[in-house]
Amino acid sequence: xxxxxxxxxxxxxxxxxxxxxxxxxxxxxxxxxxxxxxxxxxxxxxxxxxxxxxxxxxxxxxxxxxxxxxxxxxxxxxxxxxxxxxxxxxxxxxxxxxxxxxxxxxxxxxxxxxxxxxxxxxxxxxxxxxxxxxxxxxxxxxxxxxxxxxxxxxxxxxxxxxxxxxxxxxxxxxxxxxxxxxxxxxxxxxxxxxxxxxxxxxxxxxxxxxxxxxxxxxxxxxxxxxxxxxxxxxxxxxxxxxxxxxxxxxxxxxxxxxxxxxxxxxxxxxxxxxxxxxxxxxxxxxxxxxxxxxxxxxxxxxxxxxxxxxxxxxxxxxxxxxxxxxxxxxxxxxxxxxxxxxxxxxxxxxxxxxxxxxxxxxxxxxx
Numbered sequence: 002x003x004x005x006x007x008x009x010x011x012x013x014x015x016x017x018x019x020x021x022x023x024x025x026x027x028x029x030x031x032x033x034x035x036x037x038x039x040x041x042x043x044x045x046x047x048x049x050x051x052x053x054x055x056x057x058x059x060x061x062x063x064x065x066x067x068x069x070x071x072x073x074x075x076x077x078x079x080x081x082x083x084x085x086x087x088x089x090x091x092x093x094x095x096x097x098x099x100x101x102x103x104x105x106x107x108x109x110x111x112x113x114x115x116x117x118x119x120x121x122x123x124x125x126x127x128x129x130x131x132x133x134x135x136x137x138x139x140x141x142x143x144x145x146x147x148x149x150x151x152x153x154x155x156x157x158x159x160x161x162x163x164x165x166x167x168x169x170x171x172x173x174x175x176x177x178x179x180x181x182x183x184x185x186x187x188x189x190x191x192x193x194x195x196x197x198x199x200x201x202x203x204x205x206x207x208x209x210x211x212x213x214x215x216x217x218x219x220x221x222x223x224x225x226x227x228x229x230x231x232x233x234x235x236x237x238x239x240x241x242x243x244x245x246x247x248x249x250x251x252x253x254x255x256x257x258x259x260x261x262x263x264x265x266x267x268x269x270x271x272x273x274x275x276x277x278x279x280x281x282x283x284x285x286x287x288x289x290x291x292x293x294x295x296x297x298x299x300x301x302x303x304x305x306x307x308x309x310x311x312x313x314x315x316x317x318x319x320x321x322x323x324x325x326x327x328x329x330x331x332x333x334x335x336x337x338x339x340x341x342x343x344x345x346x347x348x349x350x351x352x353x354x355x356x357x358x359x360x361x362x363x364x365x366x367x368x
Contacts, residue, residue, distance in 0.1 A: 042348035060216035184208035239273035319354035
């Protein structure tokens with residue numbers, strides 16, 4: 002009886018050991034089957050977009066037409082009717098120069114002309130009488146010649162007096178300094194009471210219908226920026242109005258020691274653009290209309306070079322790529338990737354080739 006009990010106890014022990022061994026083997030098999038945990042990532046598809054290589058600069062808006070208004074006659078400035086910054090219309094009076102000397106000159110020349118007209122009328126009667134008398138031999142031919150010569154001299158004096166009167170009238174009108182074009186007074190160089198000589202600059206008028214944009218660039222961009230290249234322009238005075246133009250001219254900047262240059266763009270004012278305001282310009286050096294692009298963070302630097310991780314069947318496959326233009330958070334893939342392929346974005350920096358991945362939905366902006 003004791004032998005039977007001992008036998009049963011041994012059998013139970015062996016059975017228990019076998020069960021425990023089987024459980025341990027099962028767990029090891031499951032652990033081996035499960036492997037490392039999948040990495041959580043977000044993904045994006047490679048897309049086709051136009052990418053541009055640009056050179057950017059901050060410049061200034063000028064007027065294409067900024068005439069300098071100068072005094073046409075000498076005199077003391079009696080009135081100044083506008084100031085810098087004022088809008089003016091073509092023909093509007095800007096200032097008045099003292100008219101007294103010019104009024105007196107006009108009156109004198111007009112009086113001289115009237116006097117000569119009276120003398121000519123009298124001399125014409127003398128000539129007519131002498132011509133009648135010479136037919137009757139009452140006067141000599143020399144007397145008639147003298148009368149006619151006096152008439153011609155008086156007529157020449159009248160022509161001179163009339164020319165002088167016209168000049169005096171023109172000079173009187175020039176005492177009214179007027180705007181030659183519509184625009185804005187960019188600068189005022191005189192005040193009431195100043196004496197100005199003929200040719201003295203008094204005002205500068207900046208027109209705003211046609212604009213000239215100047216963009217300064219460093220010497221390093223000189224080989225890339227050329228006439229004819231497209232330019233995108235914006236200004237703080239009209240933030241909602243972006244303009245497209247072309248480089249008209251590339252000029253060296255006078256007086257600089259670093260060989261910088263400036264780009265000139267001429268265009269019509271769409272409204273709201275003001276001469277003197279700053280302007281942001283982007284010159285498009287090169288354009289790739291059908292570039293394959295992915296988010297910039299999808300490109301990871303590895304010992305082999307720049308790579309992206311293409312996601313296929315739950316695996317991240319390392320792909321060596323060549324990159325190009327970087328713009329607005331996107332990078333151009335010149336080679337190594339095709340449009341439509343899915344690449345890892347967030348979490349790509351922690352991946353290795355053929356790593357298991359789990360795609361997570363990207364969180365939208367929090368409300």
